[in-house]
Amino acid sequence: MAIVLGPNRYGKAETRVVRVTRDGGVHTIKDLNVSVSLSGDMDEVHLSGDNANVLTTDAQKNTVFAFARKYGIASAEEFALTLARHFVDSRPTIHHARVEVQEYAWDRIPVLEGGVPRAEQHSFVRSGGEVRTALVHSDGTGGAESVVSGLTDLVVLNSTGSEFHGYVKDEYTTLEETNDRVLATAVTARWRHHGTDAGDAGGWDASYAGARQALLDAFAGTYSLSLQQTLYAMGRRVLTERPETCEVRLAMPNKHHFVVDLAPFGLDNDNEVFFAADRPYGLIEGSVLTGDAPDAPDAWS
Amino acid sequence: MAIVLGPNRYGKAETRVVRVTRDGGVHTIKDLNVSVSLSGDMDEVHLSGDNANVLTTDAQKNTVFAFARKYGIASAEEFALTLARHFVDSRPTIHHARVEVQEYAWDRIPVLEGGVPRAEQHSFVRSGGEVRTALVHSDGTGGAESVVSGLTDLVVLNSTGSEFHGYVKDEYTTLEETNDRVLATAVTARWRHHGTDAGDAGGWDASYAGARQALLDAFAGTYSLSLQQTLYAMGRRVLTERPETCEVRLAMPNKHHFVVDLAPFGLDNDNEVFFAADRPYGLIEGSVLTGDAPDAPDAWS
Amino acid sequence: MAIVLGPNRYGKAETRVVRVTRDGGVHTIKDLNVSVSLSGDMDEVHLSGDNANVLTTDAQKNTVFAFARKYGIASAEEFALTLARHFVDSRPTIHHARVEVQEYAWDRIPVLEGGVPRAEQHSFVRSGGEVRTALVHSDGTGGAESVVSGLTDLVVLNSTGSEFHGYVKDEYTTLEETNDRVLATAVTARWRHHGTDAGDAGGWDASYAGARQALLDAFAGTYSLSLQQTLYAMGRRVLTERPETCEVRLAMPNKHHFVVDLAPFGLDNDNEVFFAADRPYGLIEGSVLTGDAPDAPDAWS
Amino acid sequence: MAIVLGPNRYGKAETRVVRVTRDGGVHTIKDLNVSVSLSGDMDEVHLSGDNANVLTTDAQKNTVFAFARKYGIASAEEFALTLARHFVDSRPTIHHARVEVQEYAWDRIPVLEGGVPRAEQHSFVRSGGEVRTALVHSDGTGGAESVVSGLTDLVVLNSTGSEFHGYVKDEYTTLEETNDRVLATAVTARWRHHGTDAGDAGGWDASYAGARQALLDAFAGTYSLSLQQTLYAMGRRVLTERPETCEVRLAMPNKHHFVVDLAPFGLDNDNEVFFAADRPYGLIEGSVLTGDAPDAPDAWS
Secondary structure: OOEEEEEEEEEEEOEEEEEEEEEOOEEEEEEEEEEEEEEEOOHHHHHOOOOOOOEOHHHHHHHHHHHHHHHOOOOHHHHHHHHHHHHHHHOOOEEEEEEEEEEEOEEEOOOEEOOEEOOOEOEEEEOOOOEEEEEEEEOOOOOOEEEEEEEEEEEEEEOOOEOEOOOEOOOOOOOOOEOOOOEEEEEEEEEEEOOOOOOOOOOHHHHHHHHHHHHHHHHHHOOEOOHHHHHHHHHHHHHHHOOOEEEEEEEEEEOOEEEOOOHHHOOOOOOOEEEEOOOOEEEEEEEEEEOOOOOOHHHHO | OOEEEEEEEEEEEOEEEEEEEEEOOEEEEEEEEEEEEEEEOOHHHHHOOOOOOOEOHHHHHHHHHHHHHHHOOOOHHHHHHHHHHHHHHHOOOEEEEEEEEEEOOEEEOOOEEOOEEOOOEOEEEEOOOOEEEEEEEEOOOOOOEEEEEEEEEEEEEEOOOEOEOOOEOOOOOOOOOEOOOOEEEEEEEEEEEOOOOOOOOOOHHHHHHHHHHHHHHHHHHOOEOOHHHHHHHHHHHHHHHOOOEEEEEEEEEEOOEEEOOOHHHOOOOOOOEEEEOOOOEEEEEEEEEEOOOOOOHHHHO | OOEEEEEEEEEEEOEEEEEEEEEOOEEEEEEEEEEEEEEEOOHHHHHOOOOOOOEOHHHHHHHHHHHHHHHOOOOHHHHHHHHHHHHHHHOOOEEEEEEEEEEEOEEEOOOEEOOEEOOOEOEEEEOOOOEEEEEEEEOOOOOOEEEEEEEEEEEEEEOOOEOEOOOEOOOOOOOOOEOOOOEEEEEEEEEEEOOOOOOOOOOHHHHHHHHHHHHHHHHHHOOEOOHHHHHHHHHHHHHHHOOOEEEEEEEEEEOOEEEOOOHHHOOOOOOOEEEEOOOOEEEEEEEEEEOOOOOOHHHHO | OOEEEEEEEEEEEOEEEEEEEEEOOEEEEEEEEEEEEEEEOOHHHHHOOOOOOOEOHHHHHHHHHHHHHHHOOOOHHHHHHHHHHHHHHHOOOEEEEEEEEEEEOEEEOOOEEOOEEOOOEOEEEEOOOOEEEEEEEEOOOOOOEEEEEEEEEEEEEEOOOEOEOOOEOOOOOOOOOEOOOOEEEEEEEEEEEOOOOOOOOOOHHHHHHHHHHHHHHHHHHOOEOOHHHHHHHHHHHHHHHOOOEEEEEEEEEEOOEEEOOOHHHOOOOOOOEEEEOOOOEEEEEEEEEEOOOOOOHHHHO
């Protein structure tokens, strides 16, 4: 029986780089977790252990740090594109680069002097909440490329304005219908851009802020009959508000909040006290596209 | 050889209760993780399995939910005190209750109608960042009690304004001295209150907000020669700003940010590019007290 | 601009079911984490919130528990197949089911009486180590189906027998070549079966045990010039030893163990003392196939 | 108001050291996570940032690696004692050292040649399951010292042989009594030794193995009327079997396994199918001592 090598890739994962930029005494910071994956002529390293085509993952890590110094980090997307193109351009045996970035946000801690902001400002507090993500694929300068932006762990909750009824009742169905429930989820959303230049959209940071706001607005503004309906509304809103995007993929766990039965204790519970459950949970996954979205299965891998 | 039962306690840990309160169409939510531990005449349940003195952990959980309905959740501290006193008062064989609370903060997602906030407001986003904590001990109404408030995972960073030198150089010391480094930590802070009533302090929520701000102000405002110095300044600031407190305990990992050596790549690095390391890390733990702080080792257990 | 719904699925994730089976006083247990995802005619629930085609995730959870009672849990794969077929067969609007299982292993704690095993044996200790996985796709009885078995977190280490040299040296390469290093990884491996019946292979459990052993044997028995070479050898070994399999996918982080430089302390370090690093880490991903492996991209989704 | 510095300590946490020892071609490995905490004359570093008395945490880390080379790692306890004594002995301003160790166990992967074990054996697989722990306090050679051994995450389950009834029924009690339930827990156990020399006990490794076995035997062998009873039996067994120990502290979450009500589906469920819940959980904490156990509150801090 013949045995063959299939698709493969390798790289340095989770390089944690922090970049400080100074404007006089006012500092800004970028805090990224960068993962690189390269593929190309890698048969020999698998078959015989010949590393002649292997750019070490250690060198990839060094490149991340060096590029943070040379080029700065304008945005997660820009930095990922710069890295991805470099790796492919640098070696004929590297055909494709995938760069994934997680970005942690920080807020400034204002330091006052006599009640006004001091000239020196270099203190920060992690804002917590969601993590911003970027996923870039590149075949090198001039080749096929894709940019997917996104976020994970945007935890949201509507304490009313959500119903659930009219579903299938099979022999294993015991759930009661409801006209008023808590709807809560931890949103993982990713959106694919038409191109690799966010110039018309006002830059990657503005594009991100707009997409995030669209997700929040749609979650809060949708009277929900199902979490799927809310998911679709959120994806649709991003596409509508951000014409630079053409596809949104969402994964939204239904973080169940069960109304606690307090009748045994002589108490009513008109949707006031909930038990927030961990597992199991519903998991809703879906995608929303513009009619002209080009096929791009590899953009998401 | 005689074998004896030593100190013991038991209870229901991590009851996740969410309380919704409505003011017309405007909702507010409290999101808590409540852990109860009881102790008292519990020899027999250990020695023979006789449960006659055991209030089940299931009933403790039920009580958490029922009390959220009956009394609401004014604050983590108030809710913990109410629960703790109830458990001890309710049974002669329960002598002591410990109630620990973690509180997760939520921000409102504003929903606009015609550009102004809609009358209905019931959408929220988890604010992330630090978790608020409260730890209460009670021997029951009229008995000894203590309240410790706090927070975990307040992640802060100064990108300059920190030095480290003048330390011991023993045979295992290779660290270079520095006049300019990044100082970053994830603060766990707890502060003990003089009493169990935050009335003079403007209530538990105001007390918490003030202590949190004091920690941030001291971290950002201290020119640091060591993380210990910063820790002490933070504890001192809480005690100074919040006269309702008498002891602060802090645990602050030194989240090392190493300047990356870019010289092999022909690049300088004047504190611009850092590697954020995971392990190992320095860990600084210390306490700061007012001169009149009564001894209270059990308040922290 | 037209906006359209793309691929979607939904279901109950992470139902934790434990099944006890008794043979007289001798018990055995199966401990699973089951995640179901269904897809089909689900446009309306997304577009309008009409749940008429929705089998609730709550009913899915109930089905997991009911089937554990009715059919038992012969193996992770068998149980997943039974569930998947049921969901698709039960409703014309459900076209496809994906069932993913994680299985936690337990060892028996032997209880002796007079030095011999007691007739009653019902005590267990979690064996830790790797988690067994199964991923099943089904279009229903008689339709297209696939079975992928696997494991995660099989942590292995060779303390010698590994070299790394002959790689590309670009301007960002500073890594020193080595003829002797520690090679350590946490294996995630999944292998696709030719069919959905493990009968010829001696059953799913025997197939799993054989594949796991093949992975260990190849890791330990391969003199390694690169982690890619080891990965390929491991995949190849599974395919060779287990003719019921046709494709293996592996993800193997290079858990770096750095030789600590002890020269500043007057000590040599001939590969005796290592620092086990967390991040960043190399990540090697690859697949190995038999020549006759049918295309099955959806089997892995 | 006077403000004073209270108890404090500092050190390097979580140094991950792996030590390889060779006996010809047969290797053995020790895999530790070492955390050091020092205390002493540390007022000035807190009050003014004067580091003159500070042995850097970086030097502590270096010492861990250097000592692994110089002295080897005979056992977690021995290594911790050697480190702790060194730190206190080395500087008059360091009065006390606390060293905590977590040890991860590895099993050998046997490599055969012609059916018999090869002379070279250097392949390992992490055994998973519990983590071994050691906690040492020392005031330096000749001063007060303590050794606490232990383990975390020993997950055990009895599928029968456990009852729970006869407890208090207050107004918040709804739990049904049972004569047959699953009892499962994740044991955290620590045991204090009479002295700091395990010679009479056959060495630290034999002492650990014996204590671990005693815990398993008591868990499996105790017909349980409450988890507290089981906890006490486990502590008692360790003290009885291991005369080198004088105190055992246990923390045991009650990992609830709820019998699923299958009646709505026309199925009985005679303790065959369980839902393994996450939160909330009961948490039982207790200590068991020999009659002659000296007081040693600081041994556990």
